Amino acid sequence: MKQNLKRKLSIKINIPWLLNMLLALGMAASVQAVQFYDISRPGIKKIKLHISTNDESAQTKAFVGHITRQMNHSLFFELVDSDAEYSLEMDQTVESGSMMAVLKSLSDSGFKPLEFGISFKSGDDSYLKRKSAQVGNLMLKKFFGVKGSIGSSLVYSMNDASKTQSKILYTSFFGDPEQIPVTKNLFSNYGASWDPSGNFILYTAVTSSGTTVYMQQFRPLRIRSTRVFSDKGKGSAASWGSNDLIYVAKHVKRQNTDIYEYRLDTKDPQNLSGEKIYAIPNPKLLQVRRITKSSAIETEPSLSPDGKQLALMSDRTGTPQIYLYGMKSKKLKRITQKGDHNVSPSWSPDGRYIAYSGRRDNAFSIFRIDIKTMEENRVTPKSINAEGPTWSPDGSLIAFSGKKKGSGDWKIYYSLSSGGEYKRLTKSKSGFQETSPSWKP
Numbered sequence: 001m002k003q004n005l006k007r008k009l010s011i012k013i014n015i016p017w018l019l020n021m022l023l024a025l026g027m028a029a030s031v032q033a034v035q036f037y038d039i040s041r042p043g044i045k046k047i048k049l050h051i052s053t054n055d056e057s058a059q060t061k062a063f064v065g066h067i068t069r070q071m072n073h074s075l076f077f078e079l080v081d082s083d084a085e086y087s088l089e090m091d092q093t094v095e096s097g098s099m100m101a102v103l104k105s106l107s108d109s110g111f112k113p114l115e116f117g118i119s120f121k122s123g124d125d126s127y128l129k130r131k132s133a134q135v136g137n138l139m140l141k142k143f144f145g146v147k148g149s150i151g152s153s154l155v156y157s158m159n160d161a162s163k164t165q166s167k168i169l170y171t172s173f174f175g176d177p178e179q180i181p182v183t184k185n186l187f188s189n190y191g192a193s194w195d196p197s198g199n200f201i202l203y204t205a206v207t208s209s210g211t212t213v214y215m216q217q218f219r220p221l222r223i224r225s226t227r228v229f230s231d232k233g234k235g236s237a238a239s240w241g242s243n244d245l246i247y248v249a250k251h252v253k254r255q256n257t258d259i260y261e262y263r264l265d266t267k268d269p270q271n272l273s274g275e276k277i278y279a280i281p282n283p284k285l286l287q288v289r290r291i292t293k294s295s296a297i298e299t300e301p302s303l304s305p306d307g308k309q310l311a312l313m314s315d316r317t318g319t320p321q322i323y324l325y326g327m328k329s330k331k332l333k334r335i336t337q338k339g340d341h342n343v344s345p346s347w348s349p350d351g352r353y354i355a356y357s358g359r360r361d362n363a364f365s366i367f368r369i370d371i372k373t374m375e376e377n378r379v380t381p382k383s384i385n386a387e388g389p390t391w392s393p394d395g396s397l398i399a400f401s402g403k404k405k406g407s408g409d410w411k412i413y414y415s416l417s418s419g420g421e422y423k424r425l426t427k428s429k430s431g432f433q434e435t436s437p438s439w440k441p
Contacts, residue, residue: 050084059094059123066132070175149392155192156437177427192438211236229285241303249299259291311345355389
């Protein structure tokens with residue numbers, strides 16, 4: 001799995017065919033994207049899709065099985081054996097090293113068939129999963145105009161409530177229920193946040209000396225973490241900003257938490273590969289400035305993708321609410337006006353929306369607010385308690401920690417970012433609690 005994380009896979013497109021179709025296909029794709037799915041509007045018409053192959057070899061069947069499962073996970077497709085609207089037909093075998101695929105409409109929809117080739121360097125199951133994810137994301141792009149998030153990584157906390165309160169960070173790949181442990185310490189770990197490159201995470205650990213912020217390399221995955229901030233347990237809720245700076249909620253005094261801006265010291269800001277290299281073995285967070293200064297609790301900082309605004313939670317008006325802090329103007333603006341408890345702001349990748357968890361009628365739901373219009377809409381239904389939203393890298397989905405009514409377990413679920421149906425992401429057994437998901441950028 002570690003090797004597969006580093007491996008770059010590619011789908012070979014039939015270039016002559018594609019060049020001949022660019023104008024027609026581009027027009028068809030844009031029309032269908034509007035027809036089927038608009039990220040700003042709730043509701044979706046799923047595409048009824050049939051997947052077939054003329055080969056029954058073991059690796060080919062496994063590859064087709066992965067695509068089928070991943071398409072079902074995407075929330076955009078309904079896989080059917082009959083009455084399909086579109087089909088994906090594949091010829092040749094994985095074992096031969098290449099396959100030809102045709103994506104076409106089974107009705108007079110105006111959709112021009114798309115032919116593409118798929119090359120295989122291995123029949124390893126992990127490799128086939130990554131390859132099938134590419135095919136799935138290609139179809140999402142052509143039909144709905146979104147890049148697709150199949151195969152992308154989420155990190156979240158999980159603990160066995162019957163044995164210990166220690167929370168281990170786990171990762172799952174969207175479309176694959178396998179859960180892989182990320183941390184190995186005995187602390188309670190939560191609040192993972194990705195650096196802009198997606199190669200490192202920050203998280204907070206509750207230790208015997210208080211809260212401590214750790215950094216860990218994710219790609220390639222290294223189990224050992226490095227402490228970067230302690231300050232006698234005063235700092236937590238560390239968030240890695242799009243500007244590569246880090247925002248920490250720091251306890252100043254009793255019932256008072258403020259947001260501080262830090263940078264992580266580096267050994268060499270730019271090495272020959274162009275990737276950031278952090279000081280080893282003892283990197284530290286170096287304070288840049290203090291963002292907020294009040295007697296209230298202000299925490300959960302989240303920087304906008306363009307770096308111009310910092311979303312945060314503050315109870316300065318008496319109840320927890322979401323605010324925006326202008327990084328240049330230094331002005332604070334409250335954006336949530338409904339409900340008495342709104343927390344956990346999370347920016348959409350395009351910076352258009354903020355998702356958050358809000359309490360309504362004694363239950364928490366995920367809401368989404370348009371930053372320009374301040375229009376709010378509900379993402380998750382009332383049938384599930386939902387907290388801690390995080391966006392998929394293409395902005396089409398929101399994952400969250402949810403607990404169904406009548407259930408004692410928190411699990412990771414996801415839904416379209418505009419709302420509607422939700423599905424379980426993970427496969428942990430009863431008694432395991434899953435919280436604080438964070439989707440890789």
